[in-house]
Amino acid sequence: MEYEVAVIGAGVMGSSAAHYLAKEGRRTILIDQFPLPHTRGSSGGHSRITRQANYGSPALTPIMLDSNKEWHRIAEQAGIDLLRTSFPSNYKAVVDPSAGVLLADKCIQAFRKLYVNSGGTVLDNWPVTSIIPGDIIEIKGVQGKDIKVKNVVICPGPWFAPLLETLGLKFPVWAEKIGVFYWKIVDAKTPGFTFIDTSDGNHHFYALPDVEYPGYMKLCPHVGPMINPNERDKADMSRLLQQAQKYVANYFPCLESKPSVMESCMYTLTPDEAFILDRHPEHKNIVFAGGFSGTGFKIAPSCGEALARMAMGLDPKLDFSSFNFSRFTQQHVRSRL
């Protein structure tokens, strides 16, 4: 066999897992359905919030701390600047001095650079159509020869539910389209800042400083319409755009009232908005992660390393047991079908 491990999905999670596998000397192939880089998954774009302050499950705290350290190490090893933590000294509301902006596209570039430097192979534009379990797993795609490996790591982002269903697993996981809006800063004195407003359960907004487009702040709703990931841009975003405009008019007079640039991305949601990282119950050589619910980027180093260790037959370094899929009942699954 040419490869020992295949990683399906070259977003931030798959790229991270592939990096840690190759670093341990495993002959690895990283596969993606689209030509790389692309913006059709969840990891596209230039920026993501990272922080150590945790408003999710307590089990996430050690994972966030570990990833935060690891991002600094990856930046150093890859020789790429990945993190902006310097904020204005006149901040009044920030309680997490470690928080900042991860340069998302560069983070993926860093993982892939380290992966390829360690001898890893990338196969893009190669949609996986089926995964046939066994001691030797066969991976079939629409193009060319099948790939045979001993272990598979599956990180397909918004395609999580349909791909895992081909392995007999049904998950209460769905994809949403998220509007990514950039608003022109009209008041030059506006400080660049990272911001999350969870005060209203229905209108959770977040903002990042003008990293992508100088002079334009990124401010987005943390919710969107449910979609088929293959038809993302058919979804109508006009109601969410109106809500975002109202929010900006109420709270951000320093911004223009309409966004100048509109992009989109996808979240993969679970009922409790916590991710899934686990093994196939019957085929232990198949591991997977998904359902990161719009908050997974920052923890990609720890999740990737955990997946790599599991694919090598080891336990994860940190405790991921809160993120097993056994926490979901048939009732959860039925309610999403």
Ligand SMILES: Cc1cc2nc3c(=O)[nH]c(=O)nc-3n(C[C@H](O)[C@H](O)[C@H](O)COP(=O)(O)OP(=O)(O)OC[C@H]3O[C@@H](n4cnc5c(N)ncnc54)[C@H](O)[C@@H]3O)c2cc1C
């Ligand atoms: C607008 C937006 C803002 C966000 N903000 C933050 C933030 O501030 N902080 C934070 O921590 N997180 C944030 N997130 C969440 C974070 O970006 C995601 O959790 C993370 O990128 C998920 O990565 P992934 O690798 O699981 O999925 P993806 O990036 O979607 O990667 C999955 C890959 O699998 C491939 N694939 C799927 N099916 C197949 C197949 N059959 N064959 C081959 N390849 C396949 C896809 O093409 C894709 O490249 C945000 C997400 C969005 C959309």
